[in-house]
Amino acid sequence: MKRGRRSGILILALSGAALLAWWLFVPGRVHQAPAAQLEAEAAKLRDPALVARGEYLATVGDCAACHTERGGQRYAGGRSLATPFGDVPAPNITPDAETGIGQWSFGDFWQALHEGKGRRGEPLYPVFSYTSFTRVTRDDALAIFAYLKSLPPVHQPDREPGLAFPYSVRSSLLAWRALYFKPGVYRPDPARSPEWNRGAYLVQGLGHCNECHTTRNAWGGMDPDRHLAGGTIPALDWYAPDLGAQPGGGLAGWSRRDIVDLLKTGRSARGVAFGPMADVVRNSTQHMSDADLQAVAAYLQALPARGPAAAAPVAFVQAASHAQGGELYARQCAACHGKHGEGVPGIYPPLDGNGSINGPTATNAVRSVLLGGFAPATAGNPRPYSMPPFAQQLSDDEVAAVVNYIRQSWSNRASAVRPAEVGRLRHTPVD
Known part of the structure; x- marks a missing residue:
């Protein structure tokens, strides 16, 4: 079946599910907890030890990566997250009363994290990884909530998702959730350490x-x-x-x-x-x-x-451009990565036997040649060495040749990439 026909059937099926779910689902009202309960909860959330633990857990969960727009206020949302179905902006999770989570109770937060539902019970888009966060314990969720509540409030309204029909009908997620989501906190395995x-x-x-x-x-x-x-x-x-x-x-x-x-x-x-x-x-x-x-x-x-x-290894067929790729490698790559792909310990990574090079797809190798390779600056490696981009120097044929040489030399025995695939990746958005 051709891709276009499959896509058409998928959209038709989702359209039907969206209409049915829209008919069956009506968002509820926000449940407002009693004032005394909210006051007691607020006092607990101000515990400095709980807030500090929540900061650590929010960092482990990398919450700021999605909920911070590039150049924007931390946790104030606005970053547009790309999906195959359209763009979904991450919401503001600072304690602003009007545009953030200032009026949320911990029950609201737990419902979002554990069940993937908003304050009114509406299903959340799974670009928010509640399919994994559902395993977070209630105590850890409370600590994260305490930390978020301690942040300075930022007034930044959420943006509307850029999704086409039927994906724009939020209630259509009910069908998706029935197939791919089951809430459940992590349960330790007593047979393990x-x-x-x-x-x-x-x-x-x-x-x-x-x-x-x-x-x-x-x-x-x-x-x-x-x-x-x-x-x-x-x-x-x-x-x-x-x-x-x-x-x-x-x-x-x-x-x-x-x-x-x-x-x-x-x-x-x-x-x-x-x-x-x-x-x-x-x-x-x-x-x-x-x-x-x-x-x-x-x-x-x-x-x-x-x-x-x-x-199972992919059938190995050496690319016809192997010699050309070897010449390019000797000229552009060997000075850093070594004549035999051995790299330089602690400076330049080895290419021989490198799992990312030998993967089932050449995507990462192609994009690294095109865009360059930039390791993160960390406390343990504050001044990492980087690889320059070659998108302006090498054609699609040349990139394919050098990538194929790397993936098919020394002990590497990976499949070849075609120049057309390099061309597609060349025009793929970076973020």
């Missing part, structure tokens, strides 16, 4: 790693059978790699130290954080405690080995 459970809680819930590192279908639903097995980030066209560290996983061969180093400093002996992950390290993971970083690494290292389908 406290460290493993802490890592699982952070990765599955507050860290919401699955939201990027898992394949999504045409409806935007995550594949439950491919937990953290890698996937293209919708609308951004970056590939979030498989996070499994066992055989067949994208981090196979990574030590616990390699994982912790990358999350703490943005670089490790096995690779460097770039693209969207550089922002995650800069704004979130570098600020995590050492104990939490170790817990995340322990959980990722314990993910099961990938099955034959996930681990």
Whole structure:
């Protein structure tokens, strides 16, 4: 079936679901808690220890990344989040009474985080990762709410989503939720260690790693059978790699130290954080405690080995442009990354055996050549080395040639990319 026909059927199905849901669903009124309850809650929320804990948890959850417009007031919303269905602006979550969450009770906040519903019971767009945040405990949610309530209020009205019909009909989300969302707080596994459970809680819930590192279908639903097995980030066209560290996983061969180093400093002996992950390290993971970083690494290292389908290598056929790519590599890349792709420890990442280079798609390698590679500046690596962009120097054919050379040299045996795909990625928006 051709893509156009599939899209037409999908839109028709969603239209029908939207109309049915609109007929069945009527938003309720805001439930106003008794004044005495609100006063007692407000006093509890002013506890300095609770606010400090909430600040840490909000940082781990990287809340500011979405809820802060570039150059704008922190947490005041306004940033437009791109999705395959249109743009959705993140709301203002400062305690402004008129445009933020100033009039929200903790019950309202818990309902949004745990159930994915607004104050009136309206379903929230899943660009807000409540599909993961539902696992956050009530105590942690209260701490985050206390921190947000402690922020200076910013008066900034929310913008309307830029969604076409039927996606613009919010009640159509009821059908989506029935298929792809089930509320549920994280329950520790008694057969596992406290460290493993802490890592699982952070990765599955507050860290919401699955939201990027898992394949999504045409409806935007995550594949439950491919937990953290890698996937293209919708609308951004970056590939979030498989996070499994066992055989067949994208981090196979990574030590616990390699994982912790990358999350703490943005670089490790096995690779460097770039693209969207550089922002995650800069704004979130570098600020995590050492104990939490170790817990995340322990959980990722314990993910099961990938099955034959996930681990099976792509049939290797060397690109016809291999010689041309080798000449380009020698001229443009070898001075930093080494003649044999070995890199320079602590400075330039290795390309030989690099999981991001050897991934199922060449997207990240192509975009890095076009846009450059910029590791995040962190406390542990305040002056990172960067790679310059080559979009103005190399044609689509040349970019394809050098990327194919890198993906098919030394021990690398990945599939080739076509110049047409380079051209498409060249014109993909950066953010």
